[in-house]
Amino acid sequence: MKKFVVKRLLISIVLLFFVSMIIYGIMRCMPASFVETKAMELSQKPGAKSYDEWLAQLNASYGLDDSIVKGYLTWASKAVRGQFGDSWNYNQPVLQKFSSVIWYSFALGLAAFLLEIIIAIPAGVAAAKKQYSLTDYSITVIALIGISLPSFFFATILKWIFAIKLNWLDLYGIVGRMHQQMSPAGQILDMAKHMIMPVATLTIVNIGALMRYTRTNMLEVLNSDYIRTARAKGLPEKKVINHHAFRNILIPIITLLGGTLPSLFGGALLTETLFQIPGIGYTSYQCIVLGDIPFVMFYMLFSAVLILTGNLIADILYAVVDPRVRVN
Amino acid sequence: MANEENTKADTMKLDDTQRVKVLSPSALVLKRFFRNKLAIVGMVIIIAMFLFAFVGGMVIPYGQSQVFYTTEEMKKDYAGATYINDYMMYEDKEAEVPGDLYSKAILAITKKQSVVETRNGGSLALRPLTGDSYLVYGADETKNPRAMKSAEHKAAVESGENYFEYDGTAYMVDSATGKELLYNVTEMAVICKLSFTPYNPDIAFSYEFYKNALLAMSGGGKDFEADGAAYTLGMEGEEAAMVYAADGSDYAYISNMNINSVVGGVNLAPDFKEMVAYAIREGKDSFEYTDAAGETDTYLLSEKTGQYLISRNQETRVIDTYSSPSKEHWLGTDANGMDLLARLMYGGRISLLIGFVVVIIEVIIGVIVGGTAGYFGGWVDNILMRVVDVIYCIPSMPLYLILGSIMDHYRASPTVRIYMLCVVMSIIGWVGIARIVRGQILSLREQEFMVAAEALGISVGRRIFKHLIPNVVPQLIVFATMGLGDVILAEAALSFLGLGIKYPAASWGSIINAVNDSYVMTNYLFVWVPAGFLILLTVLAFNFIGDGLRDAFDPKMKR
Numbered sequence: 005m006k007k008f009v010v011k012r013l014l015i016s017i018v019l020l021f022f023v024s025m026i027i028y029g030i031m032r033c034m035p036a037s038f039v040e041t042k043a044m045e046l047s048q049k050p051g052a053k054s055y056d057e058w059l060a061q062l063n064a065s066y067g068l069d070d071s072i073v074k075g076y077l078t079w080a081s082k083a084v085r086g087q088f089g090d091s092w093n094y095n096q097p098v099l100q101k102f103s104s105v106i107w108y109s110f111a112l113g114l115a116a117f118l119l120e121i122i123i124a125i126p127a128g129v130a131a132a133k134k135q136y137s138l139t140d141y142s143i144t145v146i147a148l149i150g151i152s153l154p155s156f157f158f159a160t161i162l163k164w165i166f167a168i169k170l171n172w173l174d175l176y177g178i179v180g181r182m183h184q185q186m187s188p189a190g191q192i193l194d195m196a197k198h199m200i201m202p203v204a205t206l207t208i209v210n211i212g213a214l215m216r217y218t219r220t221n222m223l224e225v226l227n228s229d230y231i232r233t234a235r236a237k238g239l240p241e242k243k244v245i246n247h248h249a250f251r252n253i254l255i256p257i258i259t260l261l262g263g264t265l266p267s268l269f270g271g272a273l274l275t276e277t278l279f280q281i282p283g284i285g286y287t288s289y290q291c292i293v294l295g296d297i298p299f300v301m302f303y304m305l306f307s308a309v310l311i312l313t314g315n316l317i318a319d320i321l322y323a324v325v326d327p328r329v330r331v332n
Numbered sequence: 333m334a335n336e337e338n339t340k341a342d343t344m345k346l347d348d349t350q351r352v353k354v355l356s357p358s359a360l361v362l363k364r365f366f367r368n369k370l371a372i373v374g375m376v377i378i379i380a381m382f383l384f385a386f387v388g389g390m391v392i393p394y395g396q397s398q399v400f401y402t403t404e405e406m407k408k409d410y411a412g413a414t415y416i417n418d419y420m421m422y423e424d425k426e427a428e429v430p431g432d433l434y435s436k437a438i439l440a441i442t443k444k445q446s447v448v449e450t451r452n453g454g455s456l457a458l459r460p461l462t463g464d465s466y467l468v469y470g471a472d473e474t475k476n477p478r479a480m481k482s483a484e485h486k487a488a489v490e491s492g493e494n495y496f497e498y499d500g501t502a503y504m505v506d507s508a509t510g511k512e513l514l515y516n517v518t519e520m521a522v523i524c525k526l527s528f529t530p531y532n533p534d535i536a537f538s539y540e541f542y543k544n545a546l547l548a549m550s551g552g553g554k555d556f557e558a559d560g561a562a563y564t565l566g567m568e569g570e571e572a573a574m575v576y577a578a579d580g581s582d583y584a585y586i587s588n589m590n591i592n593s594v595v596g597g598v599n600l601a602p603d604f605k606e607m608v609a610y611a612i613r614e615g616k617d618s619f620e621y622t623d624a625a626g627e628t629d630t631y632l633l634s635e636k637t638g639q640y641l642i643s644r645n646q647e648t649r650v651i652d653t654y655s656s657p658s659k660e661h662w663l664g665t666d667a668n669g670m671d672l673l674a675r676l677m678y679g680g681r682i683s684l685l686i687g688f689v690v691v692i693i694e695v696i697i698g699v700i701v702g703g704t705a706g707y708f709g710g711w712v713d714n715i716l717m718r719v720v721d722v723i724y725c726i727p728s729m730p731l732y733l734i735l736g737s738i739m740d741h742y743r744a745s746p747t748v749r750i751y752m753l754c755v756v757m758s759i760i761g762w763v764g765i766a767r768i769v770r771g772q773i774l775s776l777r778e779q780e781f782m783v784a785a786e787a788l789g790i791s792v793g794r795r796i797f798k799h800l801i802p803n804v805v806p807q808l809i810v811f812a813t814m815g816l817g818d819v820i821l822a823e824a825a826l827s828f829l830g831l832g833i834k835y836p837a838a839s840w841g842s843i844i845n846a847v848n849d850s851y852v853m854t855n856y857l858f859v860w861v862p863a864g865f866l867i868l869l870t871v872l873a874f875n876f877i878g879d880g881l882r883d884a885f886d887p888k889m890k891r
Contacts (some may be wrong), residue, residue: 026726030731144370151817152874154867156828214532309726312725
């Protein structure tokens with residue numbers, strides 16, 4: 005087990021090396037004038053260094069004046085030591101900006117994640133219990149609609165109903181206009197209120213996959229011999245489902261959910277942008293549009309790390325939860 | 333008929349092959365597929381979408397970037413009217429007039445003197461008429477006791493006038509110095525706050541006309557003569573009058589207002605001015621006027637600090653933006669005045685085409701890489717799968733956004749953007765297919781039929797593509813169908829953010845992009861709702877079909 009984890013970690017590091025190289029290569033495709041305009045902009049601020057100085061500094065700090073390989077090595081040697089430079093857009097260290105916005109994303113992701121679990125798993129079990137019943141069909145259709153729903157369209161509908169027609173919620177943002185004047189508890193409630201629509205969007209859009217996954221696994225379990233045995237013993241159906249069947253679908257579900265845990269930090273780029281929640285997704289979106297290379301590099305790398313971690317966790321959990329895998 | 337079948341059945345033996353209807357595996361799959369109601373619904377939707385996008389685009393008479401115009405009633409300023417504040421002077425061309433006549437006369441009026449001296453030593457005498465009109469005379473002081481004692485003088489003084497005629501000579505009296513002085517006067521000019529508008533632009537008014545018209549207005553008389561012609565005055569209020577020629581036709585319009593057109597190249601007719609003056613006098617805020625061409629318009633009058641503005645509603649040609657659904661435009665028009673239905677159809681073409689192109693490229697790359705890795709195993713598998721892992725790790729949405737903004741910077745044309753989008757999405761997307769194919773082939777490789785194929789000496793390429801790949805096709809088809817929906821969703825999201833398909837090319841995502849303007853989101857539902865539902869329906873239909881196909885290929889999951 006330990007050997008397996010160490011091996012996977014080493015592979016992950018190699019992968020990360022190549023991923024960051026590709027990302028760096030793409031970022032280098034960004035027209036050089038981004039740096040030039042940025043240097044021009046920075047030099048025009050009162051009390052700033054001259055244009056040439058800025059240009060040289062920006063180029064040097066990202067190795068843009070070297071060849072791609074050499075430039076990458078320069079960047080990578082700094083990144084390994086945790087130096088990701090200053091965000092051009094926010095004028096502060098990338099890591100500082102990151103730590104100030106990540107918790108919005110985490111709160112949003114966690115709320116949606118919990119809601120998904122609470123709704124999707126019982127619904128999936130209910131659908132599998134009576135295959136081809138009306139419940140099954142409607143849950144399948146709802147799950148498929150959730151998968152097929154463009155999040156921006158659903159978000160717009162939510163906004164139109166709740167923000168414009170009913171006027172219950174605000175269109176954009178994480179805080180209301182009177183946020184500063186509120187008590188600490190009121191401030192938290194205000195933020196929670198602004199999270200309602202983003203969480204709803206994220207939940208609806210993501211819920212379908214988990215629902216279907218639960219249903220498929222439940223169906224498989226219900227077809228197995230030990231369920232037939234349990235029923236033959238004369239156990240009540242409730243006990244068969246809740247004790248014998250449900251425990252067994254936990255293996256694949258925990259594996260899947262464990263794998264998605266890291267992505268809670270990844271932020272939902274589209275949803276955050278739609279509602280202008282100042283999380284990591286929206287921040288990165290703005291940086292991408294404005295060509296803030298240091299921040300985007302960091303965000304892409306961070307996302308890659310999250311994906312790798314997710315895979316690793318899923319594999320480890322698979323072995324932990326299911327003893328049969330460990331034997332092999 | 334029924335009999336015939338019965339006899340046929342009777343003749344069949346129990347083990348007759350025709351007795352059992354044998355279906356090929358693919359026919360079985362098809363049969364199972366068509367039993368799935370959801371899959372059929374999906375098929376119907378997809379066929380409808382294709383008809384809508386490809387046939388509809390041909391049928392609809394509009395192009396995707398055709399701009400429509402409409403005429404709109406717009407309030408436009410037509411003329412302005414102000415009360416005349418400055419004195420207008422009309423000189424007698426025959427009289428010798430001192431250079432400072434006007435300034436001296438104004439000075440006299442403001443000082444309320446009736447006699448002033450001019451620069452050249454002469455004197456001017458003012459004879460007030462009603463309102464702010466004056467007759468200006470050149471004056472010579474004279475002594476004529478007979479005239480001073482005449483009945484005409486007495487009558488003038490009693491009626492408060494300073495002008496009288498005696499014995500064929502014109503005199504004026506002035507008692508400003510305390511002593512009544514007599515002046516011998518000659519006509520020089522009239523000063524008034526009135527404007528004279530001729531009915532016929534060729535008419536130039538003479539001094540005599542001005543003088544006699546003013547005298548007639550002042551005396552309240554109706555008729556006057558000038559230059560040997562007789563005119564009749566029709567008073568309209570205190571300060572405006574209509575002058576009719578002897579034959580009763582309109583001749584001129586006199587008014588205390590300056591009314592000028594604010595539109596270039598338009599000369600206002602006197603009867604229009606008359607209507608304006610009338611409307612102002614009556615305090616109306618609108619009036620109707622029929623112009624020379626016989627067109628009747630309603631004019632609106634508004635007043636602001638003594639200035640009157642006459643405006644009218646005029647038809648103007650404007651781009652038909654956000655027009656509501658109508659007979660011509662079933663779904664209305666968008667911000668650029670383009671027909672939304674046509675754009676939805678052309679946008680559907682692009683969305684569907686991108687979906688298919690991307691998925692086809694993905695399948696080709698995925699099958700080749702996955703097949704090779706799975707078949708050869710060992711270090712080939714290791715290397716190829718690490719490549720897959722690397723690409724799998726690259727976050728796709730930020731990558732698309734970066735490429736979109738790079739293309740923005742290079743101002744890529746809409747067509748180039750579409751190609752680039754296809755290429756990038758397939759380069760990112762093929763890894764999922766490669767993994768599936770590899771996994772399947774790894775297990776298939778060990779089966780007996782592959783050993784047999786190897787023993788028969790079939791070439792490697794044939795073994796992979798003839799014997800292994802066909803066994804992966806079911807999973808491939810299911811994955812590709814579901815993948816179509818994902819690609820369409822991703823393209824729509826990109827276009828929605830403004831980094832995918834760009835104007836003037838349309839895609840469903842870029843049509844919904846309009847909601848970034850909250851005003852459009854609130855007021856023009858017809859702009860964004862249809863496009864959203866089209867995306868939803870299409871993706872949903874692909875998922876229904878994929879679901880149905882999975883069930884059909886894998887009957888063990890059922891029952």
